Amino acid sequence: MTTTPMQLSRRGILAAALATGAAAAAAPALAATAKAKPVARGASFLLRNVLLETGYVREGADVVGTQTAKASVLVRDGKIAAILPAAAPAPMGTEVRDGQGMLLLPSFRDMHIHLDKTFYGGPWVPPRKRKGGIRGQIELEQTLLPQLLPTLEERAGKLVDLLQSNGTTFARSQCNVDPVIGTKHVELLKHALDSRADGFGHEIVAFPQHGFVSANLIPTMRAAMAAGATHVGGIDPTTLDGGMEKSVDAMMQVAVDMKKGVDIHLHEPGASGIAAIRRIADTVEREPSLRGKVTLSHAFSMMSISDGEMADLAARLASLDMSVASTLPFGTRMMPIPILLDKGVKVYTGTDSVEDHWSVFGSGDVLEKAKLACQLYGWSDEYGISQSLKIATGGPTPLNAKGEQVWPRAGDAADMVLVPASCSAEAVARLTPRKVVMYAGNVVSGALATA
Structure with a gap:
């Protein structure tokens, strides 16, 4: 019996996805990988x-x-x-x-992606209209993620195949830690990525999607660090976690105690987002061990301040060796990436949601992000386009700003x-x-x- 999409409930669609396994969508990446002739380690x-x-x-x-x-x-x-x-x-x-x-180029780095909760590698799941904003999506995850657990490693592997076919050999993956699935995503994703260590590098951010302090996740986050996460994550401390100081301080304390990095989702706009950034920077200033280990993901609040304020903030972030990971949203307001780069802030990009219940439009190609940056910021000449490659590589470019060859060496x-x-x-x-x-x-x- 053939079932039409209109006859399937969301639960039915997900059950079908779990039963079917690999999707035809993964075929191009798999075909490319199948042709590869690996060079033995040490050769x-x-x-x-x-x-x-x-x-x-x-x-x-x-x-x-x-x-x-x-x-x-x-x-x-x-x-x-x-x-x-x-x-x-x-x-x-x-x-x-x-x-x-x-032409030989440095390979690419996807510095913000969710490998653990993708639909990629399974049958098409018809997207639904969002209800209830971010909180509505989080409520959906409470039933969705347990259903997807049995195929997490398979789906993550298919997505890694896609990234590799697009030139990416390293990813920092956000990985859910929440009251429903605990640390299971971290454990399964680490196993999947460790099994591919000869062909793909990675970092894992324990991401408290449902909240950090408000969800009473501090013990679970510590357990996630012990299970192999490399970074402590966080999420909108004021608008979602219910208390900026407590949320930020708890996140930073776990990082200091367990000698880990920090990578926080900051979607919230305006003054509350800037206040969170400044509190995080204050902690880095007091704790030198955190320098070079703190990333602000999205950081949309940077779009709400003047260029002068942004320049001062960027200079401070650069002095503390803090980085920004931006998915370069296309809209009427744009992230101040040129100011960040001008002040010496390391700017990374990532493909975020490639295909999941948050978005189905991701390509898994960070080189597209470099091209998008050129279009957004008017980097339209040979020099600007050439130097934009750093968006995809996470820093390295064959030529530096002076035109001197600096890669490969x-x-x-x-x-x-x-x-x-x-x-x-x-x-x-x-x-x-x-x-x-x-x-x-x-x-x-x-x-x-x-x-």
């Missing part, structure tokens, strides 16, 4: 015939092009051992791989992407296909031919 190979960026072409003060040159890259033990001339002979006993003249991790493009700007603007993706020298998507 050496010479990647010949690759294109590297070497500098900018200038007319006066303007960048009007990007210079490139062919080279060979020697990989040993998962790291770049040397950059050699294009025709350099291979060290004795070293296998030679052919880069087919493609000996000692860098062999986390690399080969694309059929003449330069970074073309790769971003045209979203060129990621033909070969490598993590620690292991080919995780596509295939490298032996030269």
Whole structure:
């Protein structure tokens, strides 16, 4: 008997998703991964015939092009051992791989994604209109997440396949910790990601979606840290958790006590969001061990203050080595990413909800985020588009702001992407296909031919 979507209840749809397992939607990513010829851990190979960026072409003060040159890259033990001339002979006993003249770029990092509660990898679940805002979605999770638990690892794995096919080799995943599922998501996701450690790097944020203090989650959050989470999460301390000082202080205290990082969801706009940011910064100032370990995700309240106030706040965040993870929302008001970058704040991006009950429009492609940033902020020339690559890579670009070659260098991790493009700007603007993706020298998507 065939059941139409109109005959299925939400419970029925989810039951069907659990029963069916892998979806046809995952097929392109799986096909790309199936072709991969992994390089054994600890092996050496010479990647010949690759294109590297070497500098900018200038007319006066303007960048009007990007210079490139062919080279060979020697990989040993998962790291770049040397950059050699294009025709350099291979060290004795070293296998030679052919880069087919493609441009070599640093691989990408998705710094805000929810791998644990995705529908991706299962049958299509018809999206419903939201009811009750964020709180309504949280109530839905109380019945939804337990039903999805049996296939969490499978679905997360399919989503990782998608990320890899798009050039991403590292993700920081938000992972639910709540009164209903406790730490089960953290435990299952860690197991799934640990099993792929040769091909994908990760961090896990224990994310108290239902509230931190208001849901009495402090003991559970500590248990999540012990179970392998790398970061303490948080959520809108004033509008959702019911008390900014208590919520922020509890989150920061767990991080200090357990020597973990912090990554808080801050959706709330206006003064309350800014107050939370400043209280977090105050704690980092008092606790030097937290410097370089605190990320503000979304931070929509930054859109509500003047450029002058934002510049002062950004300078303070930079001085404390605090970072911002933004999904670059497209709308009438935009995140002040240029001010953050200008003041030296590390700005990351992520694909957030790829396909779940929050949104079904995610692509799992952070290179799209770099292109979106160019469109939003008017980075429309060769220089601006080229430098926007840092949005996708989490920082590294082949050329620095002065046009000096800074990647790849000996000692860098062999986390690399080969694309059929003449330069970074073309790769971003045209979203060129990621033909070969490598993590620690292991080919995780596509295939490298032996030269």
